[in-house]
Amino acid sequence: MGLFGSVRDFFADISPTWLVMMFAGPYVAGETEDAALETARKLWEERKIWSTVDMLGESVKDPDICRAWADMYVSLQKKIAGIPSANVSLKPTALGLLISPDECTRNVEKVVKASKEMGRFVRIDMEDKTTTDYTLDLYRRLRDSGYDNVGTVVQAYLKRTYDDVARLIEEGYKPNLRICKGIYKADRDFRTMAEINDNFVRIAKLMAENGCYPALATHDINLIDRLKADVVDAFSLKPDDFEWQMLLGVPVEKKQKELLDIGHHCRIYIPFGKRRDAAAYCRRRFKENPKLFFFILHNIFSKR
């Protein structure tokens, strides 16, 4: 890491929670489950937007905490049952991956099993590239055990992703996958954003032509327009064949409205958690991708 990176990380580490939260506030629903549920309910009632709720926290190394998190996810699924199409997103390292793959698998399966009984869906987020193989294998294992209420995430900035998706298709999973660019900057295989965008579209086309369910997660307006033309329209996808996904707080209401008005589904990712966890999460995200700071400043002054 260069000098700039060290200085940046130093300031990210020493920034007080109140300062981090001043910037990060709009991106987090609040500290409690109730705050997240209220946000999800409002999005549905006011704009017919779906949600996926995420409990902030990752890299947990205490097995008791990981098990408690699994129980909290089950309880969260019960509580969001009244909100149409709402679901949860969870991170393997919050549910025990750093303890052992078996610990994580047990905890995730507990959530997925309880969710299946409730008729709810679970999305397994994708973390840095040291977790990619495990996460895809976990997805396979859950599907092999009969859980069709689960999906995971693929990152367009990894060169391997196209082949990973092609393999899942060949193996007959017809997967429900969120496609995103990827947030862990150090993992990026492609040099330019144009290449990442091309790969994003390629993966989305592969999913569309094989009857899979792509959840297209991006705020990049040009990419959204391109995906709409080259994937949604080109493959005549119906609204129930795919969805758009965006993060809470990123000001893309105009584009969302445009998509909702033509009958497409949009889902917002709603993180919630204690201020300390939320600030820690934002510090880590900022260190992984310092561009976020400029996004936030830009977003404060613009509306799209």
Ligand SMILES: Cc1cc2nc3c(=O)[nH]c(=O)nc-3n(C[C@H](O)[C@H](O)[C@H](O)COP(=O)(O)OP(=O)(O)OC[C@H]3O[C@@H](n4cnc5c(N)ncnc54)[C@H](O)[C@@H]3O)c2cc1C
């Ligand atoms: C619903 C959802 C779930 C995600 N899940 C994962 C995951 O599991 N694993 C993973 O690695 N990554 C995940 N991501 C993050 C993703 O990989 C990107 O890092 C992030 O979405 C930014 O990429 P972009 O496609 O919006 O395009 P960019 O080109 O990075 O951004 C386009 C524009 O959107 C705005 N913008 C983008 N992100 C933000 C932000 N955080 N705050 C403020 N403004 C922003 C900026 O104005 C920017 O100019 C997820 C993203 C979304 C939307």
